Amino acid sequence: MQDLALWALDTAVQRGASYAEVRVLDERHRSLSTKNGKVGHVSDADSLGIGIRVLVSGAWGFAATDVLTRPGIERAAAHAVAIARASATVKTADVVLVPEPAAQIRWSSPCEIDPFSVSIDQQIAELLAVDRELRAVQGVTLAEADMEFRRMHQLFINSEGARIEQIRTTAGAGYVATSFHEDEIQKRSYPNSFGGQHQLAGYELVRDLRLVEHARRVAEEAVALHSAAQCPQFTGTLILDSSQLGLQIHESIGHPIELDRVLGMEANFAGMSFLTLDKLNNLRYGSPLVNVVADARLEHGPGLGTFAFDDEGVAAQRTDIIRNGEFVGYISGRDTAAMIGQNRSNGCMRAESWNRVPMIRMTNISILPGERPLSPEELIAGTDSGVYMETNRSWSIDDKRYNFQFGCEVGWEIKNGRKVRMLKNPSYSGITTEFWNSLDAICSREYWTLWGTPNCGKGQPQQTMGTGHGASPARFRNIKIGTAYQKS
């Protein structure tokens, strides 16, 4: 890896790059699924390539190749320089990078059980055991289960002397029971929808999820939804489980704090942000109970946004985003930090793979748990009336991140401190700051989970990234509930 990287770096500098960085990434990916008692797919893929990013005449260029001969790499590096020169013909200011110490480090993420050392036989057997449990419930018409594992071994070097070798292993698993009946399709997932739970971990994640143990209940709930009452349309109290709150954070905090959005660099596709620069330290984002951090350090937990260094060589950090309800921080890279006068990037530049340029991505954007002991049961017991919603089913938010609408797989009507009946098709909507200001209770540390969102899309060409979101169940007042089914 080192030779490949040095060939690229030397060529870029010789061709005139004032700054150059090179990532060589060797990635392995295993994916398995089952569907209605059969193997859906089994695949194993590897990919090795090099990405070269350079600054020439104050403008960026990037080229990536998997032609890993010396001529192939030198041609790619020269191409990156030529591209940067072309960029410099349409610029308004030179790119400036805030300083970052040149690290020399080798780091591996914790991985108790190497998922690639576990036999495919065992992994399929686990999925089929889940499948049997799901289909044992009459009314389940489709049972799907999956697992996914990645190992990313990356060498990063730059022209400032950094040399960072990281090995990150991620794991994910989950399942969904779908039930079709008359004119309705309902589903329930475990432990989360759209692929389950994903973390920076080995096969121990799958072990700890105890997939089979929950399957019967999940399947029964999917079928029971057909006979549940439709979630009513009203304005009232909403309690979210931690996985749905994680996605709420992702969409209505994680994206709007991205500094490239704020600065208009994503205006054409992902959109911009209502968090214009005048709002930093000058906006009540949420109630005083809302404390949100961006934390890529291992101390925060094994999230999909956990690493030692980001993909431009900046060390993992914890940044306060919302402190006691006040908006206090963006997430940045070395160039965007310089644009707003900050003296250091907070280390959020990440690339999907070797063939994509690093860009600002969420790390682990988490709401901190409540300091006062509070369980979900106590939260419900302290609620006169409202709806408790679990597990995301749909999500949508405008391109400045004001107006959102979420649907969940299941709701539970709360009356006098008790869950009294199941509700189907629950949904809620709102305006971001009004929503977070309505939070009046959040459960404590024991009920906090660091969820993984493996499918966050952003950028052109689009990149998919895994992000982490820690949350515990929380309560919100005066929320519009049931809007997805509102008819004019």
Next chain:
Amino acid sequence: MQAETRTTPRLNLTPELARQLFDQVCRHVPAGAGVEIMLNEGISELTRFANNAITQNVAEQQTSLSIRTVLDRRMARSSTNRLDAESIRAAVERALSLTRLQEPDPEALPLPGPQRYPAVQRSFASTAAVTPEERAAVVGDMVRVANQAKLTSAGTYSTSQSASALLNSAGLEAFYEDTSAEFSVTMLAGNSSGWAKGNHPDVHQIDPVGATRRAAEKARASADPMELLPGAYTVILEPAAALDLLGFLFWDFSALSVLDQRSCLTGRTGEKLFGDNITVHDDAYHPLQTGAPFDGEGIPRQRVALIDSGRAANLVYARTTAERWNQENAGANARATGHGFPLPNEYGEAPMNIVIAGGETSLEEMIATTGRGILVTRLWYIREVDPFPKILTGMTRDGTFLVEDGKIGRGLRNFRFNQSAIELLNNVVALSAPVRASGEESFDMVVPAMKVNNFNFTEVTRF
């Protein structure tokens, strides 16, 4: 401009190279086993701009080899981008090893034999030859439009070339090459914006600067947007808005999704679900369409009438799905339509070359005949709320206008909608001639603008 521009790579994959690699793979496959390879090589370059300057400028070249081995009705796949002899051997071994771990699948079919494909010409040297300097020059022209109009521009201008080959041990050989040139531009004013996007295999057939002027005009015309109460409105959906919304519907025309009972057509195939004026084909050979003439197994794509005058007429079938459909539906005679995904997979197939038949009403006539309605340029963040009634939610974006007394009026703050796609296709009152259009939420289509009654807006956002 400079000799240095020839750093731009060129495609290496040819049918001859594909056969050589296939022979190399076959040397490691035991007698009696079947094997299929898919080779893909792509070179793509994209120049991105914002705030009237280039902010990102990237190029990538990659090749992948994907190997499917088949043993006694068992199969698995492994992929690699390392094409040296040892890596190829290791990839074959991995595929075989995974295959041997499977239980035999009684539904698995033998590999298909040689096929014949209609010729399509979708590769243009003009597009492959575009240099970074030429892309920057076009972006410079787009930015100049913004500067002259005192607006802020953001967008992309990209070119790509790709080649793919599919060969199997039953003698099937398929090869395809294409190119694409694409732009997307957003023009931002103080409190409004406009947008345009287009693409074509031939770079000479797109007009990024002209589209930038149209986006600028939308940004100017929608300045100081007013808030209109949500409700049921007559809307005029420009082609990009129509395709982004309706793209969510066509996945349900997969026969396997009907068999799996996750399609909104479950129990409703053959029924008249949509308006009389709605006819939709999947047609990879339409002159405005792009893409390979074969599917993930190498089966030739067929033209399929999905919706015929409002009737959910036909589904698309992978080979295996067609067999299963016939077993589960007595008297059925389904045949593979060439829409299958690479095997093994759990989703079967999907139509990806949608052509929606148009009408004779121009966009201007739709506006002129509207007493009160809303013109929608583009939709954003569309997601499925409820799969059977096919309720979709999302937002309008980058150019939403009030139409009053037959004229485009004030810009409007953006709406959230919750709208059934099935109901929408029962409320279409006018269609324009179809065009090739591109959005951001669904795949490109050949699609008309649509005038739709009773479109359900449920909320308004702050801008």
